[in-house]
Amino acid sequence: MAELLVFVGSLNREAPYFQGARGVGLSVYSFNENTLGVTKLAETNEVDNPTFLSVTPDGAKIFANSEVFAWREGLVSAYGFDRATNALTYINKQPTLGSITAHNFITRDGTKLLVANYGMGSGGPDRSVVVYGIDDGSLSTPLASIAHEGTGPNETRQERSHAHSATESIAGNIAIVADLGIDCLVTYRIEANGSLTPLRETVLKPGAGPRHIALHPNGKFVFVMNELDSTVVSLSLDADTGAFSFIDAKPAVPAEARDHNHCADIQMSPDGRFLYGSNRGHDSIPIFAVDQETGKLTLVDYTPCGGSTPRNLCLTPSGGHLFSANQNADRISIFARDAETGRLTDTGHAIGIGTPMCVKITG
Template identity: 30%
Template sequence: MKTVAFFGMLVLSLILNPPAGTAQSYDMFVGTYTSGTGSKGIYRFNFDAATGDVRPVSTMESPNPSFLARFENRLLAVNEGDGEQATLSLFDISTAKEKLLDKSTTLGDHPCHVAFDPAGNIALVSNYSGGSLALFSLVDNRSKLILHDLLEYEGGGPDTDRQKQAHIHSAFFNDELAYVSDLGSDKIHVYSLSHDGTDLRNGALTLNEQSIIHTIKGGGARHLTFSADGHTLYTIQELTGQIAVFRREEGEWMLKQVESLYGDGFEGKQGGADVKISPDGGSLYATNRGDANLILHYTVLPNGLLEWRNKYSVQGAGPRNFAITPDGAYVLVANQQTNRIVVFKRDAFTGDLEDTGKRIEVPAPVCIIF
């Protein structure tokens, strides 16, 4: 009897005090558009990994924080505006009483994306209308931003409405290299980073171009992601609603496959928005806003190619961005035009999605991160 009682107490203790690394909930941050929407900026929630429920935690006032990036207890937000309103904001999020630590101009209009490097000491900001990429370091225990470099791009593409000039839309890191997508010229620029000193505060921090990946002409390269082994690259094409799959062979990125984001017979406006790989590496998801308002699901084959599996209504309009919980159990879609986030349950074996019926009401949500 004593053994049974002890076992019962042990189980209860594990439930109430799960071991380190056993996530019961996650911090979740949502970036929004504030102009004319009633939104205050960045919303922080607690996401229950067992139930899919959320609890509001706090709000950070910030103008048009259209994209967010997080490294440990630091949060970066690009404030999408022009001139002096085009800024990068740095927050301390170590407690629910968040603090704005620093803010800097991005030297380019309408910044739309920001990314930390793997070490959390460097940030890249994509200026969409400015057609430029800003390179920052974070110094003094990541409490201060220093702007080191600004790369300005030229060129355009065949879409006379959307590709009259360069439009830098995102920058992602993989194997210490930065992959920078230019929607305007259908290119992905690949860079290494170098620094000529021991302290990021001093010395020159620069981007060195290694190669250029030419994507689909008129496709409008927007965001990208990588396979689990890092050897396959998936880039979403905003203007044509496609995913282009590149495989690295002998140091070169070779186009291997092009998949549609809508299926046969669709004739509406395209709007490829976001693309991500599941934590287990077995599924790829992508959103198509435009008129489709879908999230697409593909199985990732052993060779990195994609096999279409299913498509799901996002139960709203304008799915600009989505996020997968770190445990891979849920997919949350930010529907900008219908002011809500839709929560899908993800099957751990098939990757299939099921609408939970849960909704998070947020004005003009455009970015979700955990």
């Protein structure tokens, strides 16, 4: 399918840990994968700081986090998008029971939304992971929530728990939460009623700071992008117990740039052969080949991200193109991807938008 929908969350409220807020909020574009043409279809500034989005596969429903500094609780908003009229329609919103709401994920059966709260300071509900029901795009009140506790060796960034992402396993029914503050991957069974049953805590290298994960299509391999020590880790997942076993670890950035770099996103190619990350500081996209039998990683290349501060990446469903949301360049760069080598080529085409934070693409 050549004509795709591109959903973008951009920063529209200042926060002291971001370098400006020049965005509009929530935007929708069309992208022709053959011609590389981009057309804006809709936008709204009604969503405060949508730093992360999830979108249903048909592009009809969007769930946008609001990450606003000093709020004791963030918000998650549900919107509908009508392709026939190119209209965004507000559905509803819910409080997230925690501050600095960082990530969300639609479960594979489409019935629930997982939300991770990074959390800063103390006060308020201060929950790390929250589950909502989804009914025709409308979000229920929270079905369950859990708080993480602990610290890590990095006194500045790991003074408390910081849940940075919540993702469901390929097989379904297991939530994997990457907690940057306590250097842990925490797994939960997602019960039919939305409650969370704790399974395992897998401790990574002290000071690693796990942020986001990518899942191999085979359901066995899980790849973790560590923000604080700029490494990517390969693990195997036992889908029955939620336990991880270590496979491999590689630096995500050249050694000379490591002290001034903070990794952000990680994405898997649709065929499971290549892994892509984002380096903020080195401003590059590291590319790794994935051994399909062992899950081990081999560095292919570092590609300049086409701007600065690549916060988020997204591949088109075909895997033919990769988008890099370059936060401080006010630009989403569009790369062509070689399916055989995994390498990226900057097409020179881009979406110009202030402080892009998240990009999602559907057919």
